[in-house]
Amino acid sequence: MELDQKLFQKAFSLISGPPVPSVDLRRYIFLTSLLSGRSMRIVAVRDSGGFQSDCIFLPSLRHLAQQSRALRKYIREGSLEWLDVFYNYRILDACLALGYLESDAGWISVRNEKRIRCKTLFVKWGLAGLLDGDRYAAGEHAVATDPEILEARGEQSEKSVESEARLQTVQEDKKKADEYILTHNFEKVETLEEFQGNWREMDGADQIEEQSDALNELRFNQVIRTEESSSGYLRSEQSLAASEMAGSASGPFLYPEWDFKKRSFRLDHCSVHEQEANGIRGSGQSILAQNRSTLQRLRKDINRLLNRYAPEPRQTDGDDIDLDASVDYLVDRSMGITPTERIYSRRRRNQKEVDLLLLLDCSLSTDAYRNGIRVLDAEKQAAVLFGEALDLSGLEFRCYAFSSRTRHNCEMQKLYDNQNWIHAKDRVASLEPTGYTRIGPAIRHSISIMKNSGARHRWIVLFTDGQPNDFDRYEGLYGKEDVKHAMEEARSAGIGVHVLSFDRGKDLFGA
Numbered sequence: 001m002e003l004d005q006k007l008f009q010k011a012f013s014l015i016s017g018p019p020v021p022s023v024d025l026r027r028y029i030f031l032t033s034l035l036s037g038r039s040m041r042i043v044a045v046r047d048s049g050g051f052q053s054d055c056i057f058l059p060s061l062r063h064l065a066q067q068s069r070a071l072r073k074y075i076r077e078g079s080l081e082w083l084d085v086f087y088n089y090r091i092l093d094a095c096l097a098l099g100y101l102e103s104d105a106g107w108i109s110v111r112n113e114k115r116i117r118c119k120t121l122f123v124k125w126g127l128a129g130l131l132d133g134d135r136y137a138a139g140e141h142a143v144a145t146d147p148e149i150l151e152a153r154g155e156q157s158e159k160s161v162e163s164e165a166r167l168q169t170v171q172e173d174k175k176k177a178d179e180y181i182l183t184h185n186f187e188k189v190e191t192l193e194e195f196q197g198n199w200r201e202m203d204g205a206d207q208i209e210e211q212s213d214a215l216n217e218l219r220f221n222q223v224i225r226t227e228e229s230s231s232g233y234l235r236s237e238q239s240l241a242a243s244e245m246a247g248s249a250s251g252p253f254l255y256p257e258w259d260f261k262k263r264s265f266r267l268d269h270c271s272v273h274e275q276e277a278n279g280i281r282g283s284g285q286s287i288l289a290q291n292r293s294t295l296q297r298l299r300k301d302i303n304r305l306l307n308r309y310a311p312e313p314r315q316t317d318g319d320d321i322d323l324d325a326s327v328d329y330l331v332d333r334s335m336g337i338t339p340t341e342r343i344y345s346r347r348r349r350n351q352k353e354v355d356l357l358l359l360l361d362c363s364l365s366t367d368a369y370r371n372g373i374r375v376l377d378a379e380k381q382a383a384v385l386f387g388e389a390l391d392l393s394g395l396e397f398r399c400y401a402f403s404s405r406t407r408h409n410c411e412m413q414k415l416y417d418n419q420n421w422i423h424a425k426d427r428v429a430s431l432e433p434t435g436y437t438r439i440g441p442a443i444r445h446s447i448s449i450m451k452n453s454g455a456r457h458r459w460i461v462l463f464t465d466g467q468p469n470d471f472d473r474y475e476g477l478y479g480k481e482d483v484k485h486a487m488e489e490a491r492s493a494g495i496g497v498h499v500l501s502f503d504r505g506k507d508l509f510g511a
Contacts (some may be wrong), residue, residue: 016051018077019060032056032091036100042091050134051094053335058087059130067082068125082121089114097135150157219358221320255444257407260481270407270441277401277413277427284425287384298389306393311345318344355455356390356397357446358383361464362413363403368465370502376433379463382500384425386461391421399428402442403435406472410441436470439479443486447493458495464511466501483509 025042032040035331035405041055049057061083062220065072073120092111095101115131122131251271259266288295322345332339360383383399390397399416439462450491469481487497487509499509 020065020072021080023061023080025058028058028087028091031088032095034094035091036098038100048133049090050129050136051090051098052136053098056091056094057133057136058090059133064127064130067130068127071125071127074125082118085114086118089118093132106145110230142481194303219438224491233291251408253445253448255441257440258482258485260478260485270410270438270440270444272410272412272445273413274414277415277431279423279428279430283429284384284427287381287429288388288425291381291385294384295388298385299392301422302389302393302395306395312348313345314340314342315344315346316342318346320345320347324325353456354395355450355453355458356395357395357450357458357460358399359442359446359462360388360399360401360415360431361437361439361462362431362433363405363435363469364433365437365465365467365469367433370465375465375502378502380429382433382463383428387416387421387425387428398425398452400442400446400449401428401431402439403433404470404474405435406470407438407441407474410438410445411435412442412445437464437468438470439464439468440482440486443483443490443497447486447490447495450495451493460490460495460497462497462499464501465501466499480509 024045025044029040029042032042037460040053043057044060045057046060046063049059051057061075061080065075079225092101092107096103096107096111101107119128119131122128234344251276253267253272253275255270255272256265257269258264258265311320312318314325315322320389322343325340325345327344328338360379362376362379366374366379368375370378385401387397396418397416398418399463401413401415402411404410413427415427443460443462450458450460468483469475470479472484490497
């Protein structure tokens with residue numbers, strides 16, 4: 001931050017007066033749990049707030065103070081006893097409206113008495129519009145954690161902020177950002193401002209500490225979705241509107257999801273979209289050039305496996321007697337049953353009896369490093385080398401990459417489908433991390449792709465960091481159990497699943 005900006009920041013802090021004190025919401029959470037008889041959340045927001053079945057949104061003290069100069073003066077001179085009355089009124093009102101308290105005369109009288117006390121002050125301060133909150137429909141607001149990005153962001157500065165109860169999601173418009181024409185800024189003191197639809201290139205610079213005071217003054221009612229990384233992180237108790245997560249899935253491919261708690265499927269819960277991937281010319285060949293010896297060893301191993309002879313039992317003619325079939329033949333004769341003549345076994349090579357699908361995890365978590373190498377780079381090297389060896393051996397295989405952004409947008413990038421591996425390996429080598437890790441739909445879509453294969457041995461080879469995760473609570477035990485169930489579905493369809501991962505756990509998804 002330059003000197004003139006620091007002077008401006010100092011002058012502004014002197015003019016605006018002392019900061020508004022923070023409020024500990026834990027006692028209100030305890031009160032709400034006692035009144036409702038259930039676990040509920042209390043979230044401070046920068047609007048009038050409201051309530052739904054599992055959460056009460058209270059206008060923050062900072063938001064109230066920003067709306068009224070008279071209140072700011074009262075806060076500097078008086079106590080916060082009125083805030084306790086106001087929050088108690090909003091909690092009582094929510095519990096009565098939700099049916100968590102019996103609507104008897106006693107509770108209603110207490111609620112009304114607190115409202116009257118608050119109304120007198122709110123009218124005086126010009127805040128009458130913030131006295132009462134809205135009732136939100138179930139699922140209109142949801143809480144979603146983001147452990148994958150939290151883990152990937154590493155050592156970054158962080159600041160807690162208060163957002164509005166209704167958050168709008170805006171997808172980054174990279175085209176408009178690229179088209180932005182740089183203009184001369186005659187006002188040399190640069191300040192923060194709320195997003196007004198004017199797109200700029202995002203540099204991800206960490207300015208949270210130096211702009212901390214300015215961040216307290218801004219309204220947080222929008223979240224811009226971008227795939228760029230950031231060096232600073234703003235944390236809010238409120239999450240994105242659940243419209244991104246709720247509602248019926250729609251798309252070309254719909255798949256169920258296993259809910260281990262209910263021991264049942266959520267039918268047509270996930271929508272999968274296939275996309276064609278692009279590649280950088282020569283990137284695949286570069287990987288092969290750097291790993292020639294590994295490729296040679298891999299080719300030898302595959303050829304040795306394919307040149308093995310596998311017995312084909314119960315044939316009408318063959319190289320050897322099938323002992324099991326011969327025993328059945330003698331038993332049938334002794335019982336007077338006409339025996340089968342299929343008492344021979346024939347040996348044949350395994351070649352052309354194998355069909356593989358390479359499934360690569362290209363989510364944001366693969367941007368992390370393990371053992372000195374980026375996870376996605378390790379996946380790409382393995383897939384390019386394995387694919388090259390399979391192609392030279394004449395075996396059929398496919399290659400897809402997957403990522404997700406909630407259950408409504410599970411993406412499968414088609415990298416190779418038995419056509420032109422020369423260009424396909426460039427597409428594999430050009431993959432970049434994006435989105436989240438919803439593994440279940442990717443496996444189920446792979447099953448759908450392979451179910452019509454005529455090969456005797458069908459396998460899905462999954463390359464992943466081993467951590468299922470998505471924005472809409474697809475994580476932890478829920479995510480792992482869904483992945484395990486998807487693998488069981490594959491085995492039931494006669495398709496094996498093999499997992500290649502940096503995770504050294506012995507029982508990764510049971511595979």
